[in-house]
Amino acid sequence: MIKAILTDIEGTTSSISFVKDVLFPYAYQEMENFLVQHFNNDFVYKQAKMVCELEGLKDGCQPRQIAEILREWIKCDRKLAPLKELQGMIWEKGYKNGDYQAHIYEDAYEKLKHWHRQNIPIYIYSSGSVYAQKLFFGYSNYGNLLNLFSGFFDTNVGYKQEVDSYNLIAEKMEFKPEEILFLSDIEDEIISADKAGMKTIWIIRDEQQLPENKPYKIVRNFHEISF
16 A cells, blocks of 8 residues: 655656756856855855865865866766755755746646645655755745655665665655655666565656556556556
């Protein structure tokens, strides 16, 4: 019996294009100015230091040098913690300035509300930082949706293609893996969650991409989800 929902964001509840075409370019454009202005902030400096360590730069980095590294990471879609943390801080400015609103599919919004009304706990698991996740659902095209969620997980619990990540999340959610339904548009994530014992549904919104002979339940949108 399903007692809780764990869902991905990008490509699942929300359009990939919003992240790729709006959020990533915004962070890319603002990265240098942000680092120059906030380099003395303890948290920002800590993330910058982590960037230097990951790049093997022992003599220390200056804000502009770090910005160039982070821009390259953005172009390569590297899912590294310091980048995700700094992106979240930059995106906050854009959300609060009204430069954009996070995109939520209508079917996802309606189903999330339905599950919430049924008192089914809903959790998010995304490669974006928890901070960025809360901004995303706090400034959506349907308003502030944070009340719908019971918790948020990012790569601090592990990467999304690793089975151990889902085991740890189940422990933190305080449910057995088989009581959790995981939703994602990425097959490797579905495979890992399945290996951890979770129930899974693979969401593929493009009908032309529907695969054949897969051992996983596949739907085109949240309206088709039932359990």
